[in-house]
Amino acid sequence: MALPARQQFVYWGLAALVFLAVLWGLGAVLLPFLVGGAIAYFLDPVADRLERLGLSRVMATALIALIATLGFVVGGLLIVPMLVRQLAGLVAAAPDMTQHLLDFLNQQFPQMHQRGSVINETLQSLGEAVKARGGELAQTVLTSAMSLVNFAIFVVVVPVVAFYMLLDWDRMIARVDSWLPRDHLAEVRAIAREIDKVLSGFVRGQVSVCVIMGTFYAALLMLAGLNFGLLAGAIAGTLTFIPYVGAILGGGLAIGLALYQFWGDWLQIGIVVGIFGLGQFLEGNVITPKFVGQSIGLHPLWLIFALSAFGTLFGFVGMLVAVPVAAVIGVLARFMLMRYLKGELYLGQAGTEQDRRG
Numbered sequence: 293m294a295l296p297a298r299q300q301f302v303y304w305g306l307a308a309l310v311f312l313a314v315l316w317g318l319g320a321v322l323l324p325f326l327v328g329g330a331i332a333y334f335l336d337p338v339a340d341r342l343e344r345l346g347l348s349r350v351m352a353t354a355l356i357a358l359i360a361t362l363g364f365v366v367g368g369l370l371i372v373p374m375l376v377r378q379l380a381g382l383v384a385a386a387p388d389m390t391q392h393l394l395d396f397l398n399q400q401f402p403q404m405h406q407r408g409s410v411i412n413e414t415l416q417s418l419g420e421a422v423k424a425r426g427g428e429l430a431q432t433v434l435t436s437a438m439s440l441v442n443f444a445i446f447v448v449v450v451p452v453v454a455f456y457m458l459l460d461w462d463r464m465i466a467r468v469d470s471w472l473p474r475d476h477l478a479e480v481r482a483i484a485r486e487i488d489k490v491l492s493g494f495v496r497g498q499v500s501v502c503v504i505m506g507t508f509y510a511a512l513l514m515l516a517g518l519n520f521g522l523l524a525g526a527i528a529g530t531l532t533f534i535p536y537v538g539a540i541l542g543g544g545l546a547i548g549l550a551l552y553q554f555w556g557d558w559l560q561i562g563i564v565v566g567i568f569g570l571g572q573f574l575e576g577n578v579i580t581p582k583f584v585g586q587s588i589g590l591h592p593l594w595l596i597f598a599l600s601a602f603g604t605l606f607g608f609v610g611m612l613v614a615v616p617v618a619a620v621i622g623v624l625a626r627f628m629l630m631r632y633l634k635g636e637l638y639l640g641q642a643g644t645e646q647d648r649r650g
Contacts, residue, residue, distance in 0.1 A: 353455060501533070524546040
């Protein structure tokens with residue numbers, strides 16, 4: 293006999309409180325395990341496909357680990373140092389760029405930008421503030437992230453956790469499935485499949501889209517000769533998961549840099565604009581439909597709220613769990629809404645009886 297709904301709510305509510313308490317108290321300790329688990333979840337379809345091609349699970353996991361290690365080494369030795377150098381260069385060049393913008397505005401709108409005016413002083417102070425605070429901000433972010441857990445331990449533990457979780461992923465899922473309440477087995481499995489669909493669409497699909505678009509923008513902007521092109525492409529690609537935001541911020545940054553660097557050379561400026569126009573066309577019509585599909589059921593506004601709320605409450609670890617928690621809450625909310633629309637509270641007793649007869 294199934295437990296009453298109120299009693300089930302109490303049990304699941306207590307489980308949620310325990311989860312939040314563990315996240316609050318052991319966030320720094322859990323960080324490498326959460327990252328390793330996310331990597332294993334992301335790569336599980338790749339391992340499954342390799343198994344279907346004839347490799348054992350051990351061989352598939354080892355092959356993925358080897359390729360990931362090579363990618364990590366290349367990224368750590370080539371891409372990350374270039375990004376850091378470009379970020380430092382952009383921070384240092386910000387006052388000069390701001391002064392050029394100020395001179396242009398003074399020429400075009402002298403009555404609005406006279407020396408000593410509010411707009412004039414604001415633009416001048418903006419450039420100095422970026423130069424003074426930009427490096428400090430970047431250093432603070434790195435220091436805060438590093439303080440979550442010792443970096444050496446993090447680098448060692450995450451690959452180990454990811455390797456063993458990827459190796460045992462199917463067995464772990466089967467074991468969890470054996471613990472599900474028998475009276476609600478079909479419903480829980482249906483909800484779990486829906487959650488996996490949402491997470492697959494976002495985590496696997498959107499991460500793939502972000503990597504592809506970031507590589508596309510960075511490579512073409514660098515080939516176009518744009519200074520800080522790698523940085524602008526990385527920003528645009530990283531923010532692609534939020535519709536239009538990545539294109540607006542990354543495109544705005546790249547076009548602004550192109551105007552500063554190529555002023556008067558309208559062909560070069562047009563090339564930069566065309567790169568982002570082509571990128572938006574490919575993303576909307578080819579890449580996103582292929583990797584994400586039609587709808588993942590995770591609205592950008594809900595995602596932003598979840599990232600902000602969990603980031604504020606639990607720090608960096610909270611941001612890592614924000615997406616799966618948002619997916620779970622969204623799926624459960626839709627499930628409860630569906631139950632409500634079929635229940636007596638919504639239909640009334642007469643409607644419920646008619647629905648049962650139908």
